[in-house]
Amino acid sequence: MRNYWVRVALDIPLETFFDYHVPTTLSPQRGQRVIVPFGHQKQIIGVVTAILDKTDIPLDKQKDIIQVLDDLPPFSDTWIDLCEFAAKYYLRPIGEVILPVLPPPLRKITAYTGKTTSSPVERLDKKIRNQQKKAQQKKQSSTHQATTPSAHSTSLTLNTEQRIAVEVISQTQHFKTFLLHGITGSGKTEVYLQALAQKLAEGKSVIFLVPEINLTPQFEQILKDRFCPLYGENTVVTMHSGLSDGDRLLAWLRMQRQEAKIVLGTRMSIFAPLENIGLIIVDEEHDASYKQQDGLRYSARDLAIWRAKQLTIPVVLGSATPSLESWQHTLTGKYEKLCLTQRAKVTHLPHIKLINTKKIPLNQGLSPDLISAIDERLQRGEQSMIYLNRRGFSPVLRCSSCSWTSECIRCSVHTVLHQSAGKPATLQCHHCGYTTRVPYKCPECGNQDISGLGYGTQRIEEVLGHLFPHAKIQRIDADSTRLKGSAEKLFTEAHSGDVDIIVGTQMIAKGHDFKRLSLVGILNADMMLFSGDFRAPERLFAQLIQVSGRAGRHLPDAEVLLQTEFPDHNLYQSLLKHDYAEFASTTLEERKIAKLPPFSYQVLISAQAKKVEDAIDFLKTIIRMAKEDMPDYLEGIQLYDPIPLKIIRVANIERAQLLIESESRTRLHHFMQIWLQRVYQFFRTPKVKYFVEVDPLDI
Ligand SMILES: Nc1ncnc2c1ncn2[C@@H]1O[C@H](COP(=O)(O)OP(=O)(O)OP(=O)(O)O)[C@@H](O)[C@H]1O
Numbered sequence: 001m002r003n004y005w006v007r008v009a010l011d012i013p014l015e016t017f018f019d020y021h022v023p024t025t026l027s028p029q030r031g032q033r034v035i036v037p038f039g040h041q042k043q044i045i046g047v048v049t050a051i052l053d054k055t056d057i058p059l060d061k062q063k064d065i066i067q068v069l070d071d072l073p074p075f076s077d078t079w080i081d082l083c084e085f086a087a088k089y090y091l092r093p094i095g096e097v098i099l100p101v102l103p104p105p106l107r108k109i110t111a112y113t114g115k116t117t118s119s120p121v122e123r124l125d126k127k128i129r130n131q132q133k134k135a136q137q138k139k140q141s142s143t144h145q146a147t148t149p150s151a152h153s154t155s156l157t158l159n160t161e162q163r164i165a166v167e168v169i170s171q172t173q174h175f176k177t178f179l180l181h182g183i184t185g186s187g188k189t190e191v192y193l194q195a196l197a198q199k200l201a202e203g204k205s206v207i208f209l210v211p212e213i214n215l216t217p218q219f220e221q222i223l224k225d226r227f228c229p230l231y232g233e234n235t236v237v238t239m240h241s242g243l244s245d246g247d248r249l250l251a252w253l254r255m256q257r258q259e260a261k262i263v264l265g266t267r268m269s270i271f272a273p274l275e276n277i278g279l280i281i282v283d284e285e286h287d288a289s290y291k292q293q294d295g296l297r298y299s300a301r302d303l304a305i306w307r308a309k310q311l312t313i314p315v316v317l318g319s320a321t322p323s324l325e326s327w328q329h330t331l332t333g334k335y336e337k338l339c340l341t342q343r344a345k346v347t348h349l350p351h352i353k354l355i356n357t358k359k360i361p362l363n364q365g366l367s368p369d370l371i372s373a374i375d376e377r378l379q380r381g382e383q384s385m386i387y388l389n390r391r392g393f394s395p396v397l398r399c400s401s402c403s404w405t406s407e408c409i410r411c412s413v414h415t416v417l418h419q420s421a422g423k424p425a426t427l428q429c430h431h432c433g434y435t436t437r438v439p440y441k442c443p444e445c446g447n448q449d450i451s452g453l454g455y456g457t458q459r460i461e462e463v464l465g466h467l468f469p470h471a472k473i474q475r476i477d478a479d480s481t482r483l484k485g486s487a488e489k490l491f492t493e494a495h496s497g498d499v500d501i502i503v504g505t506q507m508i509a510k511g512h513d514f515k516r517l518s519l520v521g522i523l524n525a526d527m528m529l530f531s532g533d534f535r536a537p538e539r540l541f542a543q544l545i546q547v548s549g550r551a552g553r554h555l556p557d558a559e560v561l562l563q564t565e566f567p568d569h570n571l572y573q574s575l576l577k578h579d580y581a582e583f584a585s586t587t588l589e590e591r592k593i594a595k596l597p598p599f600s601y602q603v604l605i606s607a608q609a610k611k612v613e614d615a616i617d618f619l620k621t622i623i624r625m626a627k628e629d630m631p632d633y634l635e636g637i638q639l640y641d642p643i644p645l646k647i648i649r650v651a652n653i654e655r656a657q658l659l660i661e662s663e664s665r666t667r668l669h670h671f672m673q674i675w676l677q678r679v680y681q682f683f684r685t686p687k688v689k690y691f692v693e694v695d696p697l698d699i
Pocket residue numbers: 156157158159162182183184185186187188189190319320344345510511512513549550553
């Protein structure tokens with residue numbers, strides 16, 4: 001009788017392997033889910049990642065697996081390999097990669113040990129069969145209704161640049177990273193669709209990543225219109241955090257059973273259990289939302305490239321403002337650049353104008369030029385958009401007499417005044433959610449003249465309402481879209497042109513194809529000009545190009561008016577010319593001199609404690625460990641001094657960080673692996689919580 005063990009990925013934040021003995025009655029395979037005992041009389045679900053002939057676990061500590069779950073086919077080897085790579089690269093235990101990716105019903109132990117005899121998968125299958133039966137009965141009893149074909153159901157005639165891009169991508173049958181650099185409105189979507197169509201025709205499947213959940217309905221419709229008539233209604237599945245558990249499970253089953261051919265979704269979709277993939281598309285590849293900010297801090301864009309390499313297939317990164325990392329790779333020839341330099345529908349990009357607000361008095365945050373430009377659009381029946389990346393009414397409440405300002409009791413930040421029609425005004429903390437009523441007098445000096453200082457989206461909405469009482473104004477930000485489905489509703493109205501003026505935060509800036517929009521006003525961009533983060537200018541430039549690009553996609557003579565106190569700043573000067581290449585080249589030059597990414601690699605360790613001194617002490621201790629115990633590994637590695645975060649305290653926890661940098665990714669990685677093992681062994685139960693982030697975006 002063969003005696004053997006399995007290594008099981010469990011969602012337990014411990015840096016160890018979990019090996020279990022296999023009883024003779026069971027024969028688990030790699031990629032299967034199993035139920036195992038854990039701790040005191042607890043059972044949990046894990047995934048088998050390896051079959052072992054031996055284990056280091058002493059005999060008296062060994063435990064048997066309890067059950068093998070076979071309601072799903074095992075996950076493929078390539079899929080487990082992807083998860084293993086992600087775990088290794090992002091320096092986390094594999095269980096923290098695999099389990100969170102699974103739909104909750106597949107990892108919930110009570111779904112399998114409860115009273116019911118059927119598994120969630122079987123229950124869902126039964127439900128689907130019933131629905132199909134009902135649908136069929138309905139079809140037989142009612143006359144067939146003709147549906148109107150939508151605009152996206154047929155492919156468009158490509159222009160030359162689009163055609164070349166589609167041809168090059170379609171003909172590539174090996175690993176290659178393409179950077180599709182297309183200006184806003186140049187028709188990148190049509191390139192994706194036609195390249196995708198070719199792969200489907202070859203019998204392959206495709207992963208299509210979009211940065212934001214709000215962009216999925218728009219793309220889902222386009223994909224369904226075009227591909228469901230050809231490949232059936234289950235061809236397209238979506239994957240994002242907004243899905244219910246049941247819908248996530250359904251999508252998962254369709255992928256694993258090879259019914260779905262296209263997976264559309266946000267960053268988590270890079271872990272889609274799809275087989276026979278022929279192409280991966282990453283739209284708006286520069287977008288920071290591809291980076292997960294908690295748990296496994298992975299970059300879906302970077303994993304997309306790894307997965308494409310693993311599967312020897314092409315991957316397309318698309319953007320009007322590529323990340324400087326990707327751009328640099330096109331300069332060295334590692335990535336192949338494909339360019340779309342013309343707008344697909346109108347001949348010109350919008351005309352960008354800077355309004356010097358140092359010289360012109362503003363009327364409640366708006367310049368006279370901007371007000372009259374909006375007025376003009378209203379007369380012509382066109383749409384305007386006001387972009388400012390600040391939600392709420394005012395960023396702070398202030399007393400005019402003693403200069404008291406509203407602050408969060410749990411965080412080292414101001415509370416934001418929220419005040420919109422029909423709701424009582426509140427002060428809210430945007431970091432911890434703390435909410436309180438607005439005091440009617442200053443808590444310090446008793447003065448009753450206290451008011452909001454500065455402008456947020458709610459206030460601009462109110463101002464516009466007074467200036468243009470007959471206009472239909474729509475605010476789109478995290479507050480107005482809080483309810484499920486409300487974002488989709490607001491965007492549908494805005495896309496179709498039903499709204500005269502849209503006011504919003506970065507939610508409205510990217511990817512949307514507004515039909516009637518011909519004016520974009522930008523407020524408060526200066527706020528990001530002088531941030532300490534070396535990536536701030538890159539992010540600002542991308543945001544401004546993106547939001548400007550919403551104007552004039554279907555109409556001529558569009559305008560962008562940007563209010564600034566620093567019209568001579570070189571970032572704005574490049575923006576005026578829509579010149580990404582110029583901006584990229586100057587910024588890369590600066591990065592090269594400063595040896596910053598993409599000319600070096602970084603890892604960030606953040607530490608959290610009740611007092612920031614403890615967090616700093618912890619970081620200093622681990623630095624000392626590295627310097628004293630492992631000097632050999634430190635060659636070519638730069639350890640910076642630990643510093644408190646810009647916002648030190650959030651929800652009563654204080655934070656500090658330590659940056660580690662190297663020009664060699666391999667060396668950095670090797671050092672980190674060994675160092676973290678030591679730190680882990682030394683601080684088994686640390687007072688200080690710490691998180692490791694590879695390739696951090698915010699520093
Ligand atoms: N070859 C074409 N002929 C006619 N119209 C086209 C063509 N290609 C694209 N379009 C249309 O041009 C508009 C803009 O295209 P799309 O939304 O794909 O731009 P984009 O490159 O993704 O821009 P952004 O980066 O701003 O999101 C769409 O309405 C699309 O239907």
